[in-house]
Amino acid sequence: MLDLLVLGSGIAGLSAAIRAADAGLKVTVLTKGAISNTATNYAQGGVAAALSEPDSPALHRADTLEAGGGLCDIEAVDVLVREGPRRVRDLMALGAEFDRAAIDGELELAREGGHSLARVVHAGGDATGAEIERALVAALDDHPGIEARERWFTVDLILEGGAVVGVTAIAPDGTLQEVRARNVLLATGGAGQLFAVTTNPPVSTGDGIAMAYRAGAAIADTEFMQFHPTALDVALMPRPLLSEALRGEGAVLRDENGEAFMKAEHPLGDLAPRDVVARAITRRLVARNLAHLFLDATAITDFAQRFPTVARAAQAAGLDPEHDLLPVAPAAHYLSGGICTDLDGATTLPGLWACGEVACSGVHGANRLASNSLLDGLVFAPRAVEAILDGRQEPLATGVLRSVLSVVSKQHAVTTRVSEVSAAGGSITLEALQRAMTFGAGVLRDAGSLTGVLDVLPLSLPAETPAQYEINNLVTVARTLVTAALRREESRGTHTRLDFTEQSPQLLGRFIHLFGSEASFVPLVTHVQPAEDVLLTDSARFSTEVV
Structure with a gap:
């Protein structure tokens, strides 16, 4: 049996696969398209990390929290900014080549929106994601401990005894097969295809979030879809x-x-x-x-x-x-929410892990800081592997799961799964779904527009082909997004209600979605203190680090 099955081949999935195989685990990567057909490959700006003075993890932390609209999990942010510089250096050691100044060979750093100074490393000017994907795919190709299967479409997770033990997937020849593993890591990216205008590739259809939700994992923060403000308005x-x-x-x-x-x-x-x-x-x-x-x-x-x-x-x-x-x-760009995880990528289901855009670690809050997305995958993928190597199966009460686990334990009496529910009547095409979401749940929303979206969403759809499953998955994610957006009667981060234009202190928290239950509101844990090494002075933090 496999030790680790990774779904997805972007920065999070391949980082986890390579690290796990280096540690001697038997690893297989499944991806529904070509190995490099990922959102990572489209990323332009770069990777944000406090690599040298005058920057510091404390400054990076402050910028991330400011952008996050009050909903960032402080523990998760501390992990991100503390471990980020080391993970960027690990990526360079793996072969990723970032732009350097011609005069002194130092890394060129760019400044982006929400950052107090220049801290974003980039490659090929604005082709950072392509360079990172190139380096990771090259490392995967050279690794004898990793099997990569392209064009395998994962349909659902396999549950036995309350734990995830593998997946069912449609193989390239069209047959439905089981792939079993002691651990399954979801790194399937986001759901930009919910909207008619997106920067995401066609593969971004919310598959990982939807299958985790159907299996009973907790989902949160899906109302916070980030729209990149400057997509080129052309017919592409x-x-x-x-x-x-x-x-x-x-x-x-x-x-x-x-x-x-x-x-x-x-x-x-x-x-x-x-x-x-x-x-x-x-x-x-x-x-x-x-x-x-x-x-x-x-x-x-x-x-x-x-x-x-x-x-x-x-x-x-x-x-x-x-x-x-x-x-x-603006164009739909990044989903700040997803599958709830602890600080090591463990979900509320034993044996199931998640990292990257598919996950909700709380690190992005209500609005992701520019160029923190690639860093997210770099930081939390290795943490998931380390937890697996330590023999972990259950989640810890860290990060967003400090408050989420209590909700899960109360509602886990609900055992019905989507596979046991008859498909509801009605149907919807991808174009109709995207049109409804764009006009009703886009950058600006109100109760009327959101209710209009719910009115056209079927509960579930019969599916046999990957394209049909993708629509079903998008509908599933859309329903969590819209129901949370209706309940969140305030404007916060990327969620803007025209009928509730201010932030509400009573809504400082998360809406948690569990299959078969109404979304539950969980207040944010706000008393966590920053990690000691995040608060080190610049000179102490960088005295032993050389780029």
Whole structure:
């Protein structure tokens, strides 16, 4: 039997697989597409980490908490910023090559929205994800202890005795097969395909969240879908992303009259957190009946050399970033919630682990800080492997699970699973689902728009093919998103209610979804103190670290 079955081949999944195989575990990776067909491969900006002075983990922590709208789990953030620099160096040791200054060979660091200083390492200018995926796939190909199976579509988790012991999957030849393992790690990414306009690849259909939910794992924070504010508004899908690093290099958002507007919205202006910028753009689009605003990057010198990916996308649309204003509009980008985990990636189901975008460790709160996503996978994947090596099966009361486990224990008497429920009547196409979610549960929401989405969502759909299962999975995630968004009668982070425009102290917490039960509200644990080494002075923190 396998020691570890990894579902997904992005930064989280491959980091876990390589680390586990290095430790002698028998590992198989299943991915429903080609090995490199991942959201990681599309990432442009880079990886945020406090690598050298004047930065520090304490500053990175403060920026992450500020962006998170009050809902970050402080323990999880401390883990992220404390272990992040070491994991970036591990990635470089594995072969990832980040951009360095020609003069002294030091790592080039970019500043992005919500960051107080430049701390984002990047590769190929704006092709960081592609370089990371290249390095990880090369390491996987060279590793004799890892079997990679491409084009295997996972249908559901196998439960025996209340524990996860494997999956059922559709093999490339169309047969339904079981793949059993002592541990299953979900690293299947997010659900950007819920929306008609997204930066995510077609494989981002919420599969991991949906199958974990059907098996009885706790899900939270799915109402916090982050919309990247500056996707290039052209007739392509996924939408080409205009990296936040552009604004870090001096690009400015302008309205249809050429007026810069972000300084009036936030003290950081064009470098405000993503939720602030996406709202500012969307409000103008709706009020003025516009399809897009503009990003002015004409002040950036050597544009094609610094941002080759963006330059190619613009040129394909007949635009020259050095002379033309670039049309931009928000696009679904990153799901801050997902499967609830402890600080080691353990879910509420024994034998099931999760890391990366599919997980809800609490590290992102209500709004992810730019370039913390790749770091999330780098940090929490190794922690999951270490816990597996230690023989762990059950979750610990750490991170978001400090409060979630009590809800799970009370509601686990509900044993019905989706496989035991007859499919409800009705149907929905992918296009209809995306249209409903975009207009009813997008950047700006209210009770009427959200209720309208619920009215068109079937409870479940019959499925036999991967495409049908993907729609079913998206419907499952959509229902958790919309029901939580209706219950959250406030505006916080990436969740903006037009009918409840302020934050509510009574809603400082999470809505926990368990199959067969109504979502339960769990207050946030706020008394956790920061880890001691996060509060070290800069000189103490970096005295022994060399990049």
